[in-house]
Amino acid sequence: MNQNLFRSQTMNQNQACYVYPAAPATPGIVTPDVTFYRSIYMDGSITMDDGKVVTVWGFTDNANGMNNANQFPSPAIRVTEGQIVHTVLNVPQMLIHTIHHHGIEPAWQNDGVGHISWDVQGTYTYQWKPAHAGTYFYHCHTNTVLHAEMGMYGPLIVDPVPNPNDPAGTKRAFDGGPTYDVEAIWACDEIDPNWHTLPWWAGTCGGNVGLNNLQPKYFIITGVDGAKSALTAPGVAVKMSLGQTLLVRYIQAGYFPQKITFGGLTATVVASDGRPLPNPVQVQSIQACSAERYDCIIKPTKAGTYTVQIQHLHWITGAVVGTAKTTITVS
Amino acid sequence: MKRRTFLKASAASIASAATASGLLTWSPRSYAATISKTYYITDGYIAQPDGTSVYFQGYSQATGSLDVPALPMIVNQGDTVTVTIVNTLSTTHSFVIDGLVNSGPIAAGKTVTVQFTPNTPGTYLFYDNQNAPYNRLMGLHGGFAVMPTGSTNELYSGSPTFVQQLVWIFNDIDPVWHAAVAKGTKPTTAYQPLYFTINGLSSRPPGAAGNGDPTIDAMANPSTKLEGSIGDRTLVRMLNAGMGANSVHIHGNHWEFLTKNGQIRSDVWLKDVLYLDNNMGKIDAIYPFEAPPDAYPPVTTGRYPMHLHNEMTQTAGGGLYLFGAMTDVYFV
Numbered sequence: 173m174n175q176n177l178f179r180s181q182t183m184n185q186n187q188a189c190y191v192y193p194a195a196p197a198t199p200g201i202v203t204p205d206v207t208f209y210r211s212i213y214m215d216g217s218i219t220m221d222d223g224k225v226v227t228v229w230g231f232t233d234n235a236n237g238m239n240n241a242n243q244f245p246s247p248a249i250r251v252t253e254g255q256i257v258h259t260v261l262n263v264p265q266m267l268i269h270t271i272h273h274h275g276i277e278p279a280w281q282n283d284g285v286g287h288i289s290w291d292v293q294g295t296y297t298y299q300w301k302p303a304h305a306g307t308y309f310y311h312c313h314t315n316t317v318l319h320a321e322m323g324m325y326g327p328l329i330v331d332p333v334p335n336p337n338d339p340a341g342t343k344r345a346f347d348g349g350p351t352y353d354v355e356a357i358w359a360c361d362e363i364d365p366n367w368h369t370l371p372w373w374a375g376t377c378g379g380n381v382g383l384n385n386l387q388p389k390y391f392i393i394t395g396v397d398g399a400k401s402a403l404t405a406p407g408v409a410v411k412m413s414l415g416q417t418l419l420v421r422y423i424q425a426g427y428f429p430q431k432i433t434f435g436g437l438t439a440t441v442v443a444s445d446g447r448p449l450p451n452p453v454q455v456q457s458i459q460a461c462s463a464e465r466y467d468c469i470i471k472p473t474k475a476g477t478y479t480v481q482i483q484h485l486h487w488i489t490g491a492v493v494g495t496a497k498t499t500i501t502v503s
Numbered sequence: 504m505k506r507r508t509f510l511k512a513s514a515a516s517i518a519s520a521a522t523a524s525g526l527l528t529w530s531p532r533s534y535a536a537t538i539s540k541t542y543y544i545t546d547g548y549i550a551q552p553d554g555t556s557v558y559f560q561g562y563s564q565a566t567g568s569l570d571v572p573a574l575p576m577i578v579n580q581g582d583t584v585t586v587t588i589v590n591t592l593s594t595t596h597s598f599v600i601d602g603l604v605n606s607g608p609i610a611a612g613k614t615v616t617v618q619f620t621p622n623t624p625g626t627y628l629f630y631d632n633q634n635a636p637y638n639r640l641m642g643l644h645g646g647f648a649v650m651p652t653g654s655t656n657e658l659y660s661g662s663p664t665f666v667q668q669l670v671w672i673f674n675d676i677d678p679v680w681h682a683a684v685a686k687g688t689k690p691t692t693a694y695q696p697l698y699f700t701i702n703g704l705s706s707r708p709p710g711a712a713g714n715g716d717p718t719i720d721a722m723a724n725p726s727t728k729l730e731g732s733i734g735d736r737t738l739v740r741m742l743n744a745g746m747g748a749n750s751v752h753i754h755g756n757h758w759e760f761l762t763k764n765g766q767i768r769s770d771v772w773l774k775d776v777l778y779l780d781n782n783m784g785k786i787d788a789i790y791p792f793e794a795p796p797d798a799y800p801p802v803t804t805g806r807y808p809m810h811l812h813n814e815m816t817q818t819a820g821g822g823l824y825l826f827g828a829m830t831d832v833y834f835v
């Protein structure tokens with residue numbers, strides 16, 4: 173069947189197949205309450221604890237036409253329940269990407285799935301209006317198997333509308349949900365450095381480029397190597413005071429199953445996948461599959477440093493293939 | 504060993520559709536009945552998305568066909584179920600539902616009839632546990648649904664209700680293992696799946712040969728795709744015949760997560776991702792067909808994907824993203 177492969181007419185390189193480049197007008201577009209501007213980078217890199225440099229791709233914040241520095245993971249999209257949101261994605265000619273707001277359920281044109289709508293080449297405005305506070309993430313949905321592994325994702329947080337009866341500055345996980353003082357966003361992912369040398373269209377026209385067989389060597393937490401750096405990295409490792417409440421937004425950003433344990437602390441899971449649980453559950457650990465999210469309330473009762481572990485489990489054998497670590501330090 | 508070559512997966516998929524619509528059809532009964540069914544264990548070859556022809560075995564509707572997976576069965580709680588297995592192959596096979604029935608080895612060329620009475624409503628995998636796990640992976644598996652007595656719209660008595668139901672069986676395929684079994688030998692290499700299916704089919708994206716052909720394209724097949732209007736709550740009985748853990752992700756609505764591995768969940772969580780265990784994991788969930796909650800302006804129609812978020816399963820032959828185990832959801 174390889175003789176019959178569909179090839180994009182609008183691309184001057186013939187490498188990609190089964191992509192659907194377009195950038196039409198957004199149906200029913202209105203003036204939004206909030207706008208996020210995103211472009212893309214494909215020349216990012218992160219340095220692992222063993223010194224090896226791995227290429228990553230992602231989304232930049234290009235508000236006001238300024239292409240801000242490469243951030244990995246991509247800069248957060250944080251909105252309030254009920255806002256009309258625009259995510260304006262600009263993809264330079266020759267490239268093709270999308271944004272899928274994972275867990276957000278908009279009209280199909282704004283869902284960012286190439287084979288159902290289009291892969292963005294040019295500028296497209298995704299319009300959506302989040303109905304449920306919670307933890308989500310956004311990621312590219314073009315040649316997804318590769319582009320998500322390359323790092324094209326970022327957190328997406330929907331906050332509840334502030335309750336007028338709460339003191340100013342009160343933070344809640346969702347309307348009527350628990351309050352918290354300190355927040356951690358842990359996007360846990362594994363990296364196969366061999367995949368990170370592939371071009372963006374790899375495999376789309378056929379041929380075995382190994383996209384059925386992820387062999388991860390690095391295990392990261394929110395972009396930081398979980399071998400050592402994440403134990404202390406600001407923005408990953410948590411510092412809090414006794415008496416404070418921590419909300420961990422755990423995003424399973426890998427492909428293999430993971431098991432997260434909270435270093436002996438008990439976590440109360442209050443929501444998952446952007447929906448409150450009917451009854452919160454208390455856990456010492458959570459085993460999660462790709463793309464699940466769990467919102468966990470932790471109220472330490474003793475000062476100390478707690479080592480959080482994320483074990484990555486082979487998707488076929490279940491064997492632990494790597495462990496990432498960070499800390500919660502309670503003073 | 505009898506060998507037939509199937510140029511397309513179409514023979515398998517048409518025969519395994521429960522009805523013309525692909526939905527499991529069911530009329531409620533308050534009395535138990537006797538249900539009889541015959542499956543023929545056959546084998547043959549099915550072309551994969553990259554053109555590779557791979558050996559399979561199946562519980563088929565006739566000696567001249569190959570069904571991967573088998574046509575699903577749906578029965579009433581308390582029914583007397585009689586299944587006759589005709590082994591047309593030169594190897595030993597079986598018919599097993601864990602906790603319900605075990606035919607024991609069925610020798611080459613032999614026919615065995617088993618009888619059992621399922622008393623617990625729910626979703627089950629029937630499969631061949633001989634030469635484990637190879638025969639099951641070769642395609643000898645199917646879905647078995649037990650409805651609560653007298654009920655037409657519940658998974659178990661008192662469960663959230665639905666108006667239509669489907670079975671999704673996921674499988675992953677290592678052609679090296681299949682070739683070894685075809686030769687009557689045991690695989691000697693580490694398991695390395697290269698093709699991924701839902702109800703025996705992979706998808707074919709727009710522009711690909713077979714796109715939209717319900718006999719080839721899992722996005723268009725009536726036994727896999729979800730189709731409904733607002734309120735057409737659809738029960739999906741998910742079974743993992745394969746070896747890989749899956750992450751069943753759906754767009755448009757969240758799932759109502761009802762059971763995992765046969766256990767009724769104490770609360771119904773709303774999830775956009777369901778963790779389907781490797782090696783015979785199972786989940787029951789309802790897709791509610793509510794208006795997509797985050798659309799502005801609001802919508803009631805549209806098309807969305809269901810895909811497995813471990814993403815390796817979205818490929819074929821080590822590449823070809825969009826030729827894996829996925830389907831589509833149609834709000835009509």
Ligand SMILES: [Cu+2]
Pocket residue numbers: 268269270312313314319324
């Ligand atoms: Cu991309």
Ligand SMILES: [Cu+2]
Pocket residue numbers: 272274311463752812
């Ligand atoms: Cu996703």
